Structure formats: structure tokens, C-alpha cells
Amino acid sequence: MTIYKYVPQNLTGAIVKANPIRKDFAAGEMLQMTWDHMYAGKGNPVVGVCCLMVDFRSQPNTLSK
Numbered sequence: 001m002t003i004y005k006y007v008p009q010n011l012t013g014a015i016v017k018a019n020p021i022r023k024d025f026a027a028g029e030m031l032q033m034t035w036d037h038m039y040a041g042k043g044n045p046v047v048g049v050c051c052l053m054v055d056f057r058s059q060p061n062t063l064s065k
Contacts (some may be wrong), residue, residue: 037045
């Protein structure tokens, strides 16, 4: 955890705030690609979803809120 003490808190906060934006973008792209695939008559696509979990202890900024 000591590596985070040199990172400005506003930078850490900006990264945490950006996560939902990135997830929304990725989901939208996946849905658009799925729709395009189906609209092109290629049948029902198979979509794999991978969930990445981050240990809450690795994000000290989220613990203080």
C-alpha cells in the first residue's frame, strides 16, 4: 500500500470516478456489435462476459468515503 502514498488524491479520485464511464462505454460497444451481428443476418452471437474484481484494500481512496 505504500506506493499509493505518493499518488495525489485527486488523481486517484479521478481514476475511481472514470470507472463507471469506461464500463458504460464497453457495454454500449458490446451491445452495438451484437446488434450489428444480428442485423447482418449472422444469427445469434455468443457473448462472453468477464468480471474483474479489485480487492477493496487496493483502493485506499474508496475506504475514506
